[in-house]
Amino acid sequence: MLQKTTLIFSIFISILFAEDKISIDDLIKTNYIEENINIEKKSLIFTKDEAKSIQEAARSKVHSKIVRYYKISNNQEVLGHAILLKQRIRTKNAAILYIVDVNNTMLGLEIVSFKEPSEYKPNDEWKKIFIGKTSEDTLIAGKDIATISGATLSARAISDAARLALAIATNRL
Template sequence: MKTLSILLCLFGFCWASPLSANIKVEQVAKSSFASVSDIEAKRIILTKEQHKQVQQRARAKVTTKVYRYYLFKSGGKTVGYGILISRKVRTKMATVLYGFTPAGTLKFSEIMAFGEPPEFIPNDTWMGQFKNKGRNAPLKMGKDIPTISGATLSARNISDGARIARALFEIASKK
Protein backbone atom coordinates (compact mmCIF):
# COMPACT_ATOMS: atom_id res chain seq x y z
CA MET A 1 0.00 0.00 0.00
CA LYS A 2 2.83 2.38 0.91
CA THR A 3 4.58 1.63 -2.41
CA LEU A 4 1.37 2.28 -4.32
CA SER A 5 0.94 5.65 -2.57
CA ILE A 6 4.49 6.68 -3.45
CA LEU A 7 4.04 5.64 -7.08
CA LEU A 8 0.78 7.58 -7.34
CA CYS A 9 2.44 10.69 -5.88
CA LEU A 10 5.36 10.42 -8.32
CA PHE A 11 2.98 9.91 -11.22
CA GLY A 12 0.99 12.95 -10.12
CA PHE A 13 4.08 15.16 -10.01
CA CYS A 14 5.30 13.95 -13.40
CA TRP A 15 1.89 14.46 -14.94
CA ALA A 16 1.31 17.92 -13.44
CA SER A 17 4.66 19.49 -14.35
CA PRO A 18 4.25 19.73 -18.15
CA LEU A 19 0.66 20.84 -17.71
CA SER A 20 1.62 23.88 -15.65
CA ALA A 21 4.33 24.80 -18.19
CA ASN A 22 1.76 24.68 -21.03
CA ILE A 23 -0.62 26.92 -19.09
CA LYS A 24 2.12 29.53 -18.83
CA VAL A 25 2.84 29.30 -22.59
CA GLU A 26 -0.86 29.82 -23.19
CA GLN A 27 -0.98 32.84 -20.86
CA VAL A 28 2.03 34.46 -22.53
CA ALA A 29 0.72 33.77 -26.04
CA LYS A 30 -2.74 35.17 -25.32
CA SER A 31 -1.34 38.30 -23.70
CA SER A 32 0.68 39.10 -26.84
CA PHE A 33 -1.59 37.72 -29.56
CA ALA A 34 -5.11 38.68 -28.45
CA SER A 35 -6.96 36.47 -30.92
CA VAL A 36 -5.19 33.17 -30.10
CA SER A 37 -7.73 30.35 -29.76
CA ASP A 38 -5.43 27.34 -30.19
CA ILE A 39 -1.79 26.57 -29.44
CA GLU A 40 -0.15 23.70 -31.27
CA ALA A 41 3.10 22.32 -29.83
CA LYS A 42 5.66 21.14 -32.39
CA ARG A 43 9.25 19.96 -32.39
CA ILE A 44 12.16 20.71 -34.70
CA ILE A 45 14.97 18.20 -35.02
CA LEU A 46 17.67 19.97 -36.99
CA THR A 47 19.63 18.19 -39.68
CA LYS A 48 23.39 18.64 -39.71
CA GLU A 49 23.01 21.30 -42.43
CA GLN A 50 20.21 23.16 -40.59
CA HIS A 51 22.26 23.10 -37.36
CA LYS A 52 25.15 24.72 -39.22
CA GLN A 53 22.82 27.32 -40.81
CA VAL A 54 21.23 28.25 -37.46
CA GLN A 55 24.65 28.66 -35.85
CA GLN A 56 25.88 30.85 -38.74
CA ARG A 57 22.75 33.03 -38.86
CA ALA A 58 22.63 33.45 -35.08
CA ARG A 59 26.38 34.01 -34.68
CA ALA A 60 26.08 32.01 -31.44
CA LYS A 61 26.95 28.53 -30.24
CA VAL A 62 24.06 26.11 -30.76
CA THR A 63 24.41 23.13 -28.42
CA THR A 64 21.36 21.03 -29.35
CA LYS A 65 19.53 19.99 -32.47
CA VAL A 66 16.13 19.50 -30.81
CA TYR A 67 13.82 22.45 -30.10
CA ARG A 68 10.19 22.94 -29.08
CA TYR A 69 8.11 25.53 -30.89
CA TYR A 70 4.47 26.54 -30.87
CA LEU A 71 2.02 27.67 -33.51
CA PHE A 72 -0.38 30.30 -32.17
CA LYS A 73 -3.61 29.99 -34.13
CA SER A 74 -6.87 31.87 -34.47
CA GLY A 75 -9.68 30.37 -36.52
CA GLY A 76 -7.32 27.80 -38.03
CA LYS A 77 -4.89 30.48 -39.22
CA THR A 78 -1.38 30.87 -37.76
CA VAL A 79 -1.11 34.32 -36.14
CA GLY A 80 2.25 33.77 -34.43
CA TYR A 81 5.05 31.43 -33.47
CA GLY A 82 6.69 30.73 -30.13
CA ILE A 83 10.23 29.32 -30.01
CA LEU A 84 11.41 27.88 -26.69
CA ILE A 85 15.18 28.19 -26.08
CA SER A 86 16.97 26.63 -23.09
CA ARG A 87 20.61 27.60 -22.55
CA LYS A 88 23.10 27.51 -19.72
CA VAL A 89 23.71 30.94 -18.18
CA ARG A 90 26.53 30.32 -15.74
CA THR A 91 26.03 26.91 -14.17
CA LYS A 92 22.23 26.59 -14.42
CA MET A 93 19.73 26.70 -17.27
CA ALA A 94 17.43 29.49 -18.37
CA THR A 95 14.45 28.87 -20.63
CA VAL A 96 13.01 31.75 -22.64
CA LEU A 97 9.99 31.80 -24.96
CA TYR A 98 10.44 34.10 -27.96
CA GLY A 99 7.27 35.04 -29.88
CA PHE A 100 7.27 36.00 -33.56
CA THR A 101 4.65 37.35 -35.92
CA PRO A 102 4.22 35.49 -39.24
CA ALA A 103 6.23 38.32 -40.85
CA GLY A 104 9.20 37.57 -38.57
CA THR A 105 8.96 40.46 -36.11
CA LEU A 106 10.07 39.47 -32.59
CA LYS A 107 6.91 40.34 -30.66
CA PHE A 108 7.97 39.28 -27.14
CA SER A 109 10.50 37.41 -25.03
CA GLU A 110 9.41 35.83 -21.75
CA ILE A 111 11.58 34.03 -19.19
CA MET A 112 9.80 30.74 -18.48
CA ALA A 113 12.37 29.23 -16.10
CA PHE A 114 15.58 30.60 -14.58
CA GLY A 115 17.87 28.39 -12.49
CA GLU A 116 20.41 31.01 -11.46
CA PRO A 117 19.95 33.21 -8.36
CA PRO A 118 17.11 35.75 -8.73
CA GLU A 119 19.47 38.74 -8.75
CA PHE A 120 20.67 37.63 -12.20
CA ILE A 121 17.18 37.75 -13.76
CA PRO A 122 16.89 40.72 -16.15
CA ASN A 123 14.11 43.13 -15.22
CA ASP A 124 10.99 43.76 -17.30
CA THR A 125 12.33 47.04 -18.70
CA TRP A 126 15.42 45.33 -20.11
CA MET A 127 13.36 42.38 -21.44
CA GLY A 128 11.00 44.88 -23.09
CA GLN A 129 13.76 45.93 -25.48
CA PHE A 130 13.07 42.78 -27.50
CA LYS A 131 9.46 43.79 -28.21
CA ASN A 132 8.64 44.45 -31.85
CA LYS A 133 12.21 44.02 -33.11
CA GLY A 134 12.18 43.71 -36.88
CA ARG A 135 13.46 40.76 -38.87
CA ASN A 136 16.78 42.52 -39.57
CA ALA A 137 17.48 43.89 -36.07
CA PRO A 138 20.96 42.80 -34.89
CA LEU A 139 19.71 41.60 -31.44
CA LYS A 140 23.30 41.91 -30.28
CA MET A 141 24.55 43.22 -26.95
CA GLY A 142 26.40 46.46 -27.45
CA LYS A 143 24.61 47.21 -30.73
CA ASP A 144 20.84 47.44 -30.22
CA ILE A 145 20.70 45.68 -26.83
CA PRO A 146 22.55 47.28 -23.88
CA THR A 147 24.41 45.17 -21.32
CA ILE A 148 23.26 44.75 -17.72
CA SER A 149 25.76 45.55 -14.99
CA GLY A 150 26.09 42.50 -12.75
CA ALA A 151 24.06 40.24 -15.05
CA THR A 152 26.12 40.27 -18.24
CA LEU A 153 25.93 36.49 -18.68
CA SER A 154 22.13 36.58 -18.43
CA ALA A 155 21.91 39.42 -20.94
CA ARG A 156 24.24 37.68 -23.38
CA ASN A 157 22.33 34.41 -22.98
CA ILE A 158 18.98 36.05 -23.74
CA SER A 159 20.22 38.10 -26.70
CA ASP A 160 22.06 35.08 -28.18
CA GLY A 161 18.90 33.05 -27.61
CA ALA A 162 16.85 35.65 -29.49
CA ARG A 163 19.10 35.30 -32.54
CA ILE A 164 18.94 31.49 -32.34
CA ALA A 165 15.14 31.67 -32.02
CA ARG A 166 14.95 33.94 -35.08
CA ALA A 167 17.04 31.48 -37.11
CA LEU A 168 14.81 28.61 -35.93
CA PHE A 169 11.70 30.66 -36.76
CA GLU A 170 12.89 30.86 -40.37
CA ILE A 171 12.95 27.04 -40.48
CA ALA A 172 9.68 26.53 -38.54
CA SER A 173 7.71 29.05 -40.60
CA LYS A 174 8.54 27.14 -43.80
CA LYS A 175 7.06 23.85 -42.51
Protein backbone atom coordinates in the same frame (compact mmCIF):
# COMPACT_ATOMS: atom_id res chain seq x y z
CA MET B 1 5.09 19.69 19.65
CA LEU B 2 8.47 19.92 17.90
CA GLN B 3 7.14 17.95 14.91
CA LYS B 4 4.11 20.22 14.64
CA THR B 5 6.30 23.33 14.79
CA THR B 6 8.64 21.88 12.15
CA LEU B 7 5.69 21.06 9.89
CA ILE B 8 4.20 24.54 10.22
CA PHE B 9 7.60 26.13 9.59
CA SER B 10 8.12 23.93 6.51
CA ILE B 11 4.73 24.89 5.10
CA PHE B 12 5.43 28.57 5.78
CA ILE B 13 8.81 28.40 4.01
CA SER B 14 7.25 26.54 1.06
CA ILE B 15 4.60 29.22 0.66
CA LEU B 16 7.10 32.02 1.11
CA PHE B 17 9.45 30.75 -1.58
CA ALA B 18 6.89 29.24 -3.94
CA GLU B 19 7.08 30.55 -7.48
CA ASP B 20 3.99 31.39 -9.44
CA LYS B 21 3.55 28.60 -11.96
CA ILE B 22 2.07 29.76 -15.22
CA SER B 23 1.60 27.58 -18.27
CA ILE B 24 3.29 28.15 -21.62
CA ASP B 25 -0.15 28.62 -23.17
CA ASP B 26 -0.96 31.40 -20.69
CA LEU B 27 2.37 33.10 -21.38
CA ILE B 28 1.71 33.00 -25.12
CA LYS B 29 -1.84 34.33 -24.72
CA THR B 30 -0.58 37.41 -22.86
CA ASN B 31 1.04 38.53 -26.14
CA TYR B 32 -2.16 38.33 -28.21
CA ILE B 33 -5.33 40.42 -28.17
CA GLU B 34 -7.38 37.68 -29.83
CA GLU B 35 -9.59 35.71 -27.46
CA ASN B 36 -9.80 32.38 -29.28
CA ILE B 37 -6.29 31.44 -30.22
CA ASN B 38 -5.15 27.87 -30.69
CA ILE B 39 -1.72 26.80 -29.51
CA GLU B 40 -0.26 23.64 -30.96
CA LYS B 41 2.91 22.16 -29.44
CA LYS B 42 5.45 20.96 -32.03
CA SER B 43 9.10 19.96 -32.31
CA LEU B 44 11.82 20.58 -34.85
CA ILE B 45 14.72 18.20 -35.28
CA PHE B 46 17.65 19.72 -37.13
CA THR B 47 20.06 17.77 -39.28
CA LYS B 48 23.73 18.61 -38.85
CA ASP B 49 23.60 20.87 -41.92
CA GLU B 50 20.41 22.61 -40.76
CA ALA B 51 21.92 23.26 -37.33
CA LYS B 52 25.02 24.71 -38.98
CA SER B 53 22.89 26.93 -41.22
CA ILE B 54 20.83 28.22 -38.27
CA GLN B 55 24.02 28.79 -36.29
CA GLU B 56 25.56 30.82 -39.11
CA ALA B 57 22.40 32.89 -39.61
CA ALA B 58 22.13 33.59 -35.88
CA ARG B 59 25.83 34.06 -35.21
CA SER B 60 25.20 31.98 -32.11
CA LYS B 61 25.75 28.36 -31.15
CA VAL B 62 22.90 25.86 -31.50
CA HIS B 63 22.92 23.95 -28.20
CA SER B 64 20.36 21.31 -29.18
CA LYS B 65 19.23 19.88 -32.49
CA ILE B 66 15.76 19.40 -31.03
CA VAL B 67 13.69 22.55 -30.54
CA ARG B 68 10.24 22.85 -29.01
CA TYR B 69 8.00 25.44 -30.62
CA TYR B 70 4.34 26.37 -30.58
CA LYS B 71 2.22 27.21 -33.60
CA ILE B 72 -0.22 30.00 -32.73
CA SER B 73 -3.36 30.33 -34.84
CA ASN B 74 -6.82 31.81 -34.85
CA ASN B 75 -9.14 29.36 -36.62
CA GLN B 76 -7.28 28.65 -39.89
CA GLU B 77 -4.96 31.68 -39.86
CA VAL B 78 -1.44 31.32 -38.44
CA LEU B 79 -0.69 34.29 -36.17
CA GLY B 80 2.87 33.38 -35.25
CA HIS B 81 5.09 31.01 -33.33
CA ALA B 82 6.66 30.74 -29.90
CA ILE B 83 10.08 29.14 -29.71
CA LEU B 84 11.30 27.67 -26.42
CA LEU B 85 15.07 27.65 -26.07
CA LYS B 86 17.31 26.51 -23.26
CA GLN B 87 20.35 28.69 -22.66
CA ARG B 88 23.17 28.45 -20.12
CA ILE B 89 23.52 31.74 -18.26
CA ARG B 90 26.51 31.27 -15.95
CA THR B 91 26.53 27.78 -14.51
CA LYS B 92 22.84 26.95 -14.79
CA ASN B 93 20.27 26.83 -17.56
CA ALA B 94 17.37 29.13 -18.26
CA ALA B 95 14.40 28.40 -20.51
CA ILE B 96 13.24 31.36 -22.57
CA LEU B 97 10.13 31.57 -24.73
CA TYR B 98 10.48 33.87 -27.75
CA ILE B 99 7.20 34.89 -29.40
CA VAL B 100 7.26 35.98 -33.06
CA ASP B 101 4.53 36.95 -35.49
CA VAL B 102 4.06 35.61 -39.04
CA ASN B 103 6.50 38.24 -40.34
CA ASN B 104 9.14 36.89 -37.92
CA THR B 105 9.06 40.05 -35.83
CA MET B 106 9.60 39.57 -32.10
CA LEU B 107 6.43 40.19 -30.09
CA GLY B 108 8.07 39.48 -26.76
CA LEU B 109 9.97 37.04 -24.64
CA GLU B 110 9.17 35.32 -21.40
CA ILE B 111 11.66 33.70 -19.05
CA VAL B 112 10.00 30.39 -18.22
CA SER B 113 12.73 29.03 -15.95
CA PHE B 114 15.70 30.80 -14.40
CA LYS B 115 17.93 28.79 -12.06
CA GLU B 116 20.53 31.49 -11.37
CA PRO B 117 20.10 33.86 -8.40
CA SER B 118 17.22 36.27 -8.95
CA GLU B 119 19.50 39.33 -9.08
CA TYR B 120 20.78 38.05 -12.44
CA LYS B 121 17.28 37.80 -13.92
CA PRO B 122 16.39 40.63 -16.32
CA ASN B 123 13.37 42.73 -15.44
CA ASP B 124 10.29 43.20 -17.63
CA GLU B 125 11.40 46.65 -18.78
CA TRP B 126 14.67 45.26 -20.18
CA LYS B 127 12.84 42.42 -21.99
CA LYS B 128 10.79 45.03 -23.91
CA ILE B 129 13.95 45.95 -25.85
CA PHE B 130 13.34 42.87 -28.03
CA ILE B 131 9.82 43.82 -29.13
CA GLY B 132 9.79 44.64 -32.84
CA LYS B 133 13.22 43.14 -33.51
CA THR B 134 13.80 40.90 -36.53
CA SER B 135 16.63 38.72 -37.81
CA GLU B 136 17.89 41.84 -39.65
CA ASP B 137 18.79 43.41 -36.28
CA THR B 138 22.17 42.51 -34.80
CA LEU B 139 20.81 41.81 -31.28
CA ILE B 140 24.20 41.85 -29.62
CA ALA B 141 24.40 42.68 -25.92
CA GLY B 142 26.48 45.80 -25.45
CA LYS B 143 25.77 47.08 -28.96
CA ASP B 144 22.07 47.40 -29.83
CA ILE B 145 20.90 45.49 -26.74
CA ALA B 146 21.62 47.19 -23.42
CA THR B 147 23.58 45.18 -20.90
CA ILE B 148 22.35 44.82 -17.35
CA SER B 149 24.60 46.04 -14.57
CA GLY B 150 25.61 42.96 -12.60
CA ALA B 151 23.88 40.62 -15.05
CA THR B 152 25.89 40.98 -18.26
CA LEU B 153 26.02 37.21 -18.79
CA SER B 154 22.22 37.03 -18.63
CA ALA B 155 21.88 39.83 -21.19
CA ARG B 156 24.39 38.14 -23.48
CA ALA B 157 22.80 34.67 -23.21
CA ILE B 158 19.25 35.96 -23.78
CA SER B 159 20.41 38.06 -26.76
CA ASP B 160 22.25 35.06 -28.27
CA ALA B 161 19.16 32.89 -27.88
CA ALA B 162 16.97 35.66 -29.38
CA ARG B 163 19.10 35.58 -32.54
CA LEU B 164 18.69 31.79 -32.62
CA ALA B 165 14.91 32.03 -32.19
CA LEU B 166 14.61 34.57 -35.01
CA ALA B 167 16.88 32.49 -37.29
CA ILE B 168 14.75 29.40 -36.59
CA ALA B 169 11.53 31.33 -37.26
CA THR B 170 12.90 32.83 -40.46
CA ASN B 171 14.52 29.70 -41.88
CA ARG B 172 12.38 26.81 -40.60
CA LEU B 173 8.86 27.94 -39.64
